[in-house]
Amino acid sequence: MIEILEYGFFQNAIIAGLIAAVACGIVGSFVVVRRMVATSGGISHAAFGGVGLGFFLGIDPLIGAVIFTIGAAFILWHLNIRELQETDTITGAVWATGMALGIIFVAITPGYAPDLFSYLFGNILLVPSTDIILMALLLVVILAVVIALYNQLVAVTFDPEYARVMGLPVPGLTLVLFLLIALTIVPLISVVGIILVIALLTLPAATARLFTHSLRTMMASAILIGVGTVLIGIALSYAFDLPSGATIILAGAAIYGGFLAGRHLTR
Secondary structure, three states, X not given: OHHHHHOHHHHHHHHHHHHXXXXXXXXXXXXXXXXXXXXXXXHHHHHHHHXXXXXXXXXXXXXXXXXXXXXXXXXXXHHHHHOOOOHHHHHHHHHHHHHHHHHHHHHHOOOOOOOHHXXXXXXXXXXXXXXXXXXXXXXXXXXXXXXXXXXXXXXHHHOHHHHHHOOOOHHHHHHHHHHHHHHHHHHHHHHHOHHHHHHHHHHHHHHHHOOOOOHHHHHHHHHHHHHHHXXXXXXXXXXXXXXXXXXXHHHHHHHHHHHHHHHHHHO
């Protein structure tokens, strides 16, 4: 097992996993506390439209995913905040529209789209160096925004009404949260695929929330849990020749179940 660390593709997988773990640990904590899991699901599935657009235009599908996730975040935010539409309804509409556009783009693209399966279900062992660079840049943006607006984002996450009374621009900060989710989803696509993004985004943070009520501690714990989840999943995928995305998610679910059972036993 150790000798495989010498291979470039495995090194890329480790780096991609670490980037994804940091991103989902930070943003996933906001998602879990604010209960934005369904919204995140709508944005992540809309990313498939961007993947299809990438194939159609002959560009990196992840770049197309960035465009579509940001667009989906703007649409969901506008309809939810400005038009006062029900979140579940607009999330379902954006979710379905993104997937449908992706199917159409793939269908009208000349030739065959060989990597489509990996974008749906993930294959961390096939992440190219160009995607690593894009993922790293997105992580830098995420970290910069969270560090700069941490206190305001915490206020909006825990109590939007109180934040509004305090004079904070709640709609604008809510948009920032939507955009952070959009940027976080893109690195996770390469790791576990569009179908399983929500699980990796939320499981580490949900696990961390079982034993802490501090958001800072929750983020740090979620990052560590995410790193463990990804590394265990990669090891299991290699050892038993299983799909990497599925093994990573099962590892995360097992960790969450273990902590949940442990909490009940201690009580």
